[in-house]
């Protein structure tokens with residue numbers, strides 16, 4: 001490896017930012033040279049800039065501005081842009097996060113250019129290949145040189161797919177590092193006051209293609225969400241993907257429903273912290289509500305994060321079962337004893353990842369056993 005090696009982080013979509021921030025910070029504290037490449041997959045200020053501010057991420061060294069499009073058009077633009085930027089910066093390692101199209105494109109580009117890669121949040125599987133994210137996960141994991149897993153189940157999935165276990169490190173969840181870092185700032189009162197919410201309320205986020213892309217699915221979902229709003233006032237920071245379709249299906253502000261723009265990271269998590277219930281189809285929100293101890297109903301037939309069900313507050317629901325599940329969750333609450341929460345979701349994932357990366361840059365692939373003492 002060269003003197004003073006360079007690590008590039010490829011980020012592009014909202015959930016990438018809280019996953020990367022703790023890794024960037026931990027690599028910085030080890031004095032490792034690094035830069036962020038922003039693909040521009042997400043570009044609205046409330047989907048991107050606000051996260052750089054809230055999470056203290058450094059300015060990107062490049063912004064590719066790829067924007068939106070069909071999967072083929074967006075991925076093609078990502079491939080072209082990333083190939084140029086990776087050739088220009090000649091990194092020693094490229095780090096990618098989660099399961100978005102920016103991650104898939106970066107892995108493909110680096111595999112073809114022979115640039116080593118590390119995947120943070122490796123080994124999650126929904127076993128549902130109709131989800132674009134599942135395709136991205138499988139391809140990304142199969143091409144990554146270093147794989148950082150957030151939960152023990154990932155180890156067996158990766159082993160079953162033939163990934164060499166010496167490349168896999170169970171490190172915990174960097175998204176939860178970000179949550180713990182923000183925790184002292186997570187005060188529901190200001191955002192609740194600004195939005196004019198009552199003290200008792202629920203929060204919903206909805207953006208999965210299977211839920212919001214077709215008018216039929218959107219209508220079924222909106223009917224279920226409105227039935228929840230009859231039980232408790234509901235605020236919905238709306239992802240741009242579902243904005244039009246969900247409004248056409250009847251999701252508009254009313255006496256019991258408040259539809260607002262996406263919220264910044266600190267505002268959103270403050271709102272979740274003070275909520276009596278979360279309804280979502282987000283990956284990250286399933287994890288965050290588990291740590292915040294707020295009951296979470298996930299409107300999906302499956303989850304790549306089953307640990308949030310077995311060790312957290314998450315329950316899978318269908319639109320048809322959502323109203324009754326909400327009534328039960330509101331009656332039961334959701335206290336999870338700290339010792340039952342997912343192992344290694346302790347705010348130290350970033351430093352664990354940085355130690356492995358630092359050793360790897362020196363030519364030393366630390367034995368995973370040193371990091372993954374926990375068995376599935």
Ligand code: UD1
Nearest residue numbers: 013014015041042043044047068069100101132133240241
């Ligand atoms: C993407 C990820 C998904 C992730 C989600 C997080 C893929 C395949 N999907 O889905 O896994 O859960 O991000 O939020 O990578 N748009 C805007 N402004 C923006 C960004 C998007 O208006 O800043 C609108 C555009 O109309 C766009 C649509 O949202 O066509 C979808 O954006 P895209 O990045 O393609 O996918 P997401 O649904 O956001």
Ligand code: UDP
Nearest residue numbers: 014015018237262263264265268282283284
């Ligand atoms: N989030 C946010 N503002 C919002 C909705 C979500 O800051 O209005 C945060 C949320 O706390 C989590 C991340 O965005 O950290 C999750 O992103 P998203 O749900 O878009 O993607 P997914 O996790 O489903 O891939």
